[in-house]
Amino acid sequence: MILGVAVVAVTALLTFSSFFNKWYYEPVLKPGQPPLPPGSLGWPVFGNMAAFLRAFKSGRPDTFMAHYVAKYNRVGFYKAFLFWQPTVLAATPEACKFVLSKDSFETGWPESAVELMGRNSFAGLTGESHFKLRKLTEPAVNSPKALEQYVPLIVNNIKACLARWSAQDKIVLLTEMRRFTFLTVLHILYGKDSSLDVDETFSLYYIVNQGIRALPINFPGTAYNKALKARRKLIKLIQDVINQRRASGKPQETNILSLLMDQLDDKGEALEDAQIIDVLNMYMNAGHDSTAHVIMWLMIFLKRNPDVLEKVKTEQDGIAKCISEGEMLNLSDIKRMRYLSSVVDETLRLANISPMVFRRALVDVEFNGFTIPKGWHAEAWLRQVHMDPHVHPDPEKFDPERWEKYGASPFTFMPFGMGNRTCPGNELAKLQIFIVVHYFVTGYRWTALNPNSKVSYLPHPRPRDFYSVRVSKLL
Numbered sequence: 001m002i003l004g005v006a007v008v009a010v011t012a013l014l015t016f017s018s019f020f021n022k023w024y025y026e027p028v029l030k031p032g033q034p035p036l037p038p039g040s041l042g043w044p045v046f047g048n049m050a051a052f053l054r055a056f057k058s059g060r061p062d063t064f065m066a067h068y069v070a071k072y073n074r075v076g077f078y079k080a081f082l083f084w085q086p087t088v089l090a091a092t093p094e095a096c097k098f099v100l101s102k103d104s105f106e107t108g109w110p111e112s113a114v115e116l117m118g119r120n121s122f123a124g125l126t127g128e129s130h131f132k133l134r135k136l137t138e139p140a141v142n143s144p145k146a147l148e149q150y151v152p153l154i155v156n157n158i159k160a161c162l163a164r165w166s167a168q169d170k171i172v173l174l175t176e177m178r179r180f181t182f183l184t185v186l187h188i189l190y191g192k193d194s195s196l197d198v199d200e201t202f203s204l205y206y207i208v209n210q211g212i213r214a215l216p217i218n219f220p221g222t223a224y225n226k227a228l229k230a231r232r233k234l235i236k237l238i239q240d241v242i243n244q245r246r247a248s249g250k251p252q253e254t255n256i257l258s259l260l261m262d263q264l265d266d267k268g269e270a271l272e273d274a275q276i277i278d279v280l281n282m283y284m285n286a287g288h289d290s291t292a293h294v295i296m297w298l299m300i301f302l303k304r305n306p307d308v309l310e311k312v313k314t315e316q317d318g319i320a321k322c323i324s325e326g327e328m329l330n331l332s333d334i335k336r337m338r339y340l341s342s343v344v345d346e347t348l349r350l351a352n353i354s355p356m357v358f359r360r361a362l363v364d365v366e367f368n369g370f371t372i373p374k375g376w377h378a379e380a381w382l383r384q385v386h387m388d389p390h391v392h393p394d395p396e397k398f399d400p401e402r403w404e405k406y407g408a409s410p411f412t413f414m415p416f417g418m419g420n421r422t423c424p425g426n427e428l429a430k431l432q433i434f435i436v437v438h439y440f441v442t443g444y445r446w447t448a449l450n451p452n453s454k455v456s457y458l459p460h461p462r463p464r465d466f467y468s469v470r471v472s473k474l475l
């Protein structure tokens with residue numbers, strides 16, 4: 001009897017739970033409105049997070065979207081409940097184009113991530129205020145004139161790194177690359193003599209980045225709680241730099257901090273310090289870790305594909321020969337790296353450092369026979385497009401030549417996103433990658449110490465040993 005009641009109660013609870021999200025979140029559509037996309041909002045609170053985590057933690061991340069495609073066909077949009085929000089997953093070039101280029105969508109980072117990056121950062125800003133701050137800062141990061149200035153900084157930095165690494169028994173390449181890219185961005189944001197302590201800020205940003213991808217549980221000891229504390233420390237450190245700059249007068253060189261401090265709004269008023277700090281924080285957060293991961297993957301792919309490495313080396317040796325004694329690589333040399341450019345694109349496609357980007361529907365929108373309700377999140381699944389055999393034949397294969405065969409069209413290749421939030425550091429990222437690979441392959445060789453290290457996909461794809469290698473100088 002008791003058992004019978006228990007079974008009925010559990011069944012009733014399960015049935016109620018399985019319908020809760022549908023009942024609570026799915027809107028009643030107006031007559032004539034197309035239906036919601038196929039899919040299910042899953043279980044209360046966690047929605048479809050278990051399926052997402054299972055796929056990414058099992059080492060087969062593409063099985064997550066493959067389930068939707070197998071069940072509902074390649075219809076472009078699926079409904080789900082992810083990161084605590086009712087969400088539409090955009091999974092074809094056309095669906096991503098719709099989400100990333102329409103004004104009816106705005107940025108939709110999870111609240112916990114906005115809290116860590118800052119409400120005044122690009123993650124929290126929308127419309128005109130986002131546009132203005134991008135327009136002000138992007139040229140100083142990404143324009144050809146800015147890039148030209150950064151070449152010596154990057155070249156000297158990587159040359160010093162390579163000399164140091166080759167004197168060590170082993171290095172953890174990802175950790176070293178993070179530090180390398182961190183130094184580049186620190187310089188661009190604050191100029192060459194910022195008073196910020198590199199070790200301290202580097203560790204604080206690491207903690208913040210961990211928190212951005214962690215469960216948003218603010219309880220002592222959780223990754224999220226540690227990240228909030230690290231953010232508070234960073235704010236204080238950056239505020240000190242701003243105060244010092246104010247006290248010491250105008251800096252001689254232009255950097256992002258000086259641009260932001262000199263900026264006046266429409267009423268002739270300066271930006272608030274809290275705004276300046278958030279913008280700097282986001283550039284730093286977004287600006288070093290991704291590039292470091294891509295460089296690491298490129299070195300892994302080269303090692304796994306000796307024929308590709310050989311071709312890259314031949315091209316780079318040819319370029320190195322044309323550089324006179326005492327001179328260094330410049331932007332015109334980099335433009336001649338045609339084959340390496342395909343290798344970089346193929347790495348960006350296959351590594352999928354940013355698997356998806358977040359948006360939110362500002363109004364009810366209709367596309368391809370489906371309604372995306374106002375307020376729902378929309379995730380453009382860049383990874384799915386990059387790994388879709390309809391878009392990129394034999395997608396698992398590392399094949400730089402594919403780019404010579406069919407080239408890239410805008411919404412089939414989106415490692416830096418697309419639309420008004422396309423990465424404002426994409427050219428800087430590529431510049432660093434080209435320079436690192438040039439000096440690595442022309443002067444050094446490297447050996448993977450755990451070539452079979454398993455790959456983790458969360459928070460970013462990377463081997464579990466972060467790619468431990470021995471670097472040696474070529475004789």
Ligand code: HEM
Binds near residue numbers: 123141282354415
């Ligand atoms: C290979 C390296 C990189 C990758 C794969 C990458 C990828 C991305 C992607 C996919 C977005 C779009 C997010 C969205 O649509 O919501 C983005 C945005 C952003 N990236 Fe990058 N990024 C890289 C390097 C950099 C660098 C070097 C910087 C600057 C120093 C940077 C700064 C930013 C910023 C500030 C945003 C926010 C833009 C906005 O919301 O308007 N990124 N990045």
